[in-house]
Amino acid sequence: MFYRETGQFKQSYAADQAVFPILQDRIGLAIILLVAFVVVPLFGNEFLLASVMVPFLILSLGAIGINILVGYTGLLSLGSAAFMGVGAYSAYKLSTIFPGVNILVWILCSGFFAAGVGVLFGLPSLRIKGFYLAVATLAAQFFLQWCFVRISWLYNDNPSGAIEVPARTLFGIAITGPSATPVTRYLVVLAIVVVMTLLASNIVHGRIGRTWMAVRDMDIAAQLMGIRLLPAKLLAFAVSSFYCGVSGALMVFLWLGAAEPSAFDIKLSFLLLFMVIIGGLGSMIGSFFGAALIHILPIVIRMLPEALGLPIAAATVEHLTYLIVGGLIIFFLIVEPHGLARLWQIAKQKLRVWPFPY
């Protein structure tokens, strides 16, 4: 009734090709952005901002990166956590070598280093596919993590072996380091994630994205149509690693504050892959859904007993969380194997014909 595009006429090709052709979608997006930029910072407490929203946004950005590679181009990768690590370590090195340059510049630049490393490890993707490629990227995961432990130049010979985030400011306001408030960190992360999501959305809807999807659906057919496979696949690796790298740099600088090499272990790679699979392969909004399910849901479950006044021991809650989240993942995958994004689409479709479904 309300969600219906009747009467919305497209008068130009641009309007017809828009990412959000329906007016209601644009209004919805504006409301979401308004809530994210104004309502959440105004009314959210520190815990919500620092432990829920900031990690959620950073993980979403990482999930978008993996979605570009796995979801859009169909190249299975298990090295994403390592590429995040490359971003984090290069941002750390750059910011300690050139402390005068604004940290945001280095966070974004670190993506290029991750992209370079990603391309290098993406080279075998022309010849090997599917699970074999997953194994090849697994090599990247182990090799890079080994580097983070062994090459002490990467962490400036800190005896702790970890990278520690120095305090940096933007317009005189601390955005990294201990005195950066959760609100500032949240707004900085949000701004970067929104801009980069918009960019990614435009890339995947354009020529490049269509090239990737053609490669994903059948690479020989794509080749016959004149798509050069190697550049297309390497570009996917580069863009994907760029997003992972920026998300890794954000993770260390605006979320954790210090990181040991184990922060970028294989567990994180799997976690991000699960987010993409549960959220929806080949869907931007799916990346956000997946990150929300994997990161926010356990926090909510953990807080429920306390909020309800139930005396359950912390460890038991943790076990319950594993059980419930695991159960939900299986439930969602059975109900909708194409992920939460597909559920979202079905819901929208149902809404269009409501209240007179046919």
Place this chain on the structure above:
Amino acid sequence: MSLKNWLYALSAAASLTLPAVHDAQAEDSIYVPLFTYRTGPFAGSGTPIANGMHDYLTLLNERDGGIGGVKLIVEECETGYDTKKGLECYESVKPKKPVIVNPWSTGITLPLIPKAAVDKIPVLSMAYGLSASAKGDTFPWIFNPPATYWDGFTQILQYIATQEGGGVEKLKGKKIGYIYLDASFGREPLPLIEQLSKELGFEAKLYPVAAADMQNQSSQWLSVRRDKPDYMILYGWGALNATAVKEAVKTNYPMEKFISIWWPSEDDAKGAGDGAKGFKTLNWHAVGADFPLLADIQKHVVDAGKSQVSGKDKVGQVLYNRGIYNSMLIAEAIRKAQEITGNKVVTGEDVRRGLEGLNIDEARLKEIGLEGFTSAVKLSCADHNGHFSTFVQSWNGTTYEKVSDYIAPLSDKVGPLLDADAKAYAEKNAPWPARSEACDAS
């Protein structure tokens, strides 16, 4: 998504934004959160520590009505030894004004080091974390008694020297193997080893074990068999310890020459069977439940069903007693803070002063009911570690027995390294705030 799911999502979102329903920080109580890990790959070590910490503080509540008449609110937060979850715990306890946090993981400690001064919450990382945080002038909010990993290494070396019948000069020409977790914790002694092996003339053989390969050390032990080191030193945690002991037994390495830093538990040695007899570790507190305080815990906490220990025999195990020691430091720091400020309800700032003024002498230990449990603890504004002596204990098949006297660390070797590290940390994290906290004359 059905309507029901939406309702769930909505109520979940609402519960996040609403302030916590009941505020833990009542007027007349002290909030002490405990970061524990009873789940995950390190739960085997984490559970006894958590039980020890929890039971001691619960005893104070049950028997004495808290500290100085003020009840303690003890709350566990499960970290699973995961840095991200640990930080989440920190953020969730912060609004409740904790007087102290114990991260129980080096990974969680490192991000908290710069935060501590801003949030005014002291961090007690007991014999782990950043060694340089022993320097109170640079790190006024971080405390890591009773010894650093560097201290521990020099203590093991001195023990080896006494086994050889003399001082450290006896190490000359010896071959010492070092098997360690290839992460920050195990790599920390490497610069010290390099320096000492030159100065003392021993040959060091390094056997790193990657975190992912903790349970697969056969290649390292093959090298040990080939190199035949005179002594082996172990710096491990979790499954690494148990596997190392097992492999050492399999390799027929003489166990009495295999000495570990203070983290192995009974279970680590037990798993290797009878062959593990003679395996040695450092320690700074007694093993066993033969103390008035532990008897009280048995009576007031365990028998009353207020503890999570799975059996009576767990009380008094190495890591359980380590938790007791940790909580003793917390409780005594709060007591000292009450003494300094004259307030009953203390804040994090007060407890920081309490930790700097911490002075648990033999008489006080006897009062607590832990006479002979450990050596006296005294911290100061400049020294947040104390660099206390530790002793060597040996596994006899059922428990650990003390087999050496207290050994002091080689402070003349370790001291300069600590100074250099603290300075480097402050430089790398510039602008690092200079210490502004006044020092109580004690």
